[in-house]
Amino acid sequence: MPTFKCKDIGMDCPFETSAKTEDELMMKIAEHASKAHDIKTVPPELMAKIKKAIKK
Numbered sequence: 001m002p003t004f005k006c007k008d009i010g011m012d013c014p015f016e017t018s019a020k021t022e023d024e025l026m027m028k029i030a031e032h033a034s035k036a037h038d039i040k041t042v043p044p045e046l047m048a049k050i051k052k053a054i055k056k
Ligand SMILES: [Zn+2]
Pocket: 006, 011, 013, 014, 015, 032, 036, 037
């Protein structure tokens, strides 16, 4: 199951999440980024970091 931890991209944040698919996981991450980090649109370089940090 794909899993993401916010601290793996260098954030001082205990958030972690998992989902059945990577697409679903990306949606959860985008929602968290918006609510918790005020990142309304994830820039491409951050997206690349997130993808690398996802444990499959
Ligand atoms: Zn976070």
